Amino acid sequence: MKPFFSVIIPVYNKGRYLDRAVKSALNQSYADLELILIDDASSDESSDISRGYKDERVRRFRRMRPGPGGYAARNLGISLARGKWVCFLDADDEWLQDHLAIVRKAVKEHPGCQGVSTGSYLQKEQSWVADNYVRKHFESHVFELCEYLQARLKGLELITTNTIALKRNFLTEGSLFPEGSALRGGDEATWLKLFLQGMKMVRLPVPTAVYHLDADNMVTAKISNATGKHPVLSRVESVLPQLDDREVKRLLCRFANRKTIAWARVIKESKGIPLAQLKRLNFQGLDMYCVFAAMAMLFLPGLVFKQLIGGVKSQFWTRRFF
Incomplete structure (x- = not known):
């Protein structure tokens, strides 16, 4: 039987953090999922750690050449996904235990939406800060193209790869993320692409993911x-x-x-x-x-x-x- 969620984790030299991310996915209170680990040609212990998971929901794949930004790894994960909805999690971040349960509830309550996005915490040392949408809004809201653009122009953070869930049959053939053409900035271009295709996305005012601000967790401003x-x-x-x-x-x-x-x-x-x-x-x-x-x-x-x-x-x- 096909799972409801396909969770895709691209892995490139994240052995130090990988177990934290994987366990946060496998220990979700809503457990109807498959976990797709895409090893993006890691040269550290990430491959060995990936092979150590015995949970039958884990599927492992390896690319022979790394792709900047994890875009190619995510695209491969989407092509392999069997779930009705696709989610992403960076290998050095984590979900709170009810993340998928909250997303699943939103899918039921908003059947006309092809996307669901939750809030997130930014974590550095002992400080946890919720994103600005969570701090300013207390109700869910459905966004289409114009409202999305207006919100982004105001600086509101609506989507991250850790918080978005996408209906798989809405995703068109071909690459979703801009592999081979961008080193950074591709996530935002991907969300825009989906809204231009007519996506409706409900944004929930609930933080369910944690972005860890570690030194080697950030896309550097080179x-x-x-x-x-x-x-x-x-x-x-x-x-x-x-x-x-x-x-x-x-x-x-x-x-x-x-x-x-x-x-x-x-x-x-x-x-x-x-x-x-x-x-x-x-x-x-x-x-x-x-x-x-x-x-x-x-x-x-x-x-x-x-x-x-x-x-x-x-x-x-x-x-x-x-």
């Missing part, structure tokens, strides 16, 4: 990872010619501009004026945030800019990981 076009910009540019709704086009352009500014900031903090990124800004989507950020990058010295951004980042713990 210049090499912020070159070229942000995957969101590439996605927006590919769909704009097909759209007639001017408001949707404006929101998409604003959203793409925000992501372009984020990459430009990485370059500015590291080595100078990010002209190549700033030239990608779409005038149709310019707002005061983008204008101010672009002017600061162009005219402020690097040290002054970093100090200014440092003041913004000091609100990190109260505004969520923006």
Whole structure:
């Protein structure tokens, strides 16, 4: 009998944390699941740890070459999934025990939705901080494309890979995540792709996942990872010619501009004026945030800019990981 959930965990050199993630999935109060471990050509003890699980719900697969961001591993997991709904969990994070039970209940209560997303905690040392959506909202809400874009432009964190569940028969043929074309930023482009396909997603105001802010748990802000076009910009540019709704086009352009500014900031903090990124800004989507950020990058010295951004980042713990 096919399970209700397929849980996909990409694994690349996460031996130090893997057992925590796997046990948090296998010990769920709602147990109708299969756990798909995709070893992304790990060179540490991750493979040995994966082979040690005897639970019959665990399925193991290994890729011969690692894929940046875990995108290729997730895509392989989706192609192998047998469950009605697909979930993801990073190998260095964890779920609270009732995560899948809460998602299953939401699936029953919102039969017209193809996605369910819960909240999460950011954990560092002894500090646990709920995401900003959880802190500001007390009821579930169904999002479609425009509302999703408006919420993201306000800085609300609606989806992470650890919190999203997707109806498998809604996922189209081919790669869901942008493997081979992005080193980072691909998750956000993937959620946008699904909303553009007509996804309805219910966001629950309940934190059920824990994002551990360990030193080797984060996608680093390397210049090499912020070159070229942000995957969101590439996605927006590919769909704009097909759209007639001017408001949707404006929101998409604003959203793409925000992501372009984020990459430009990485370059500015590291080595100078990010002209190549700033030239990608779409005038149709310019707002005061983008204008101010672009002017600061162009005219402020690097040290002054970093100090200014440092003041913004000091609100990190109260505004969520923006």
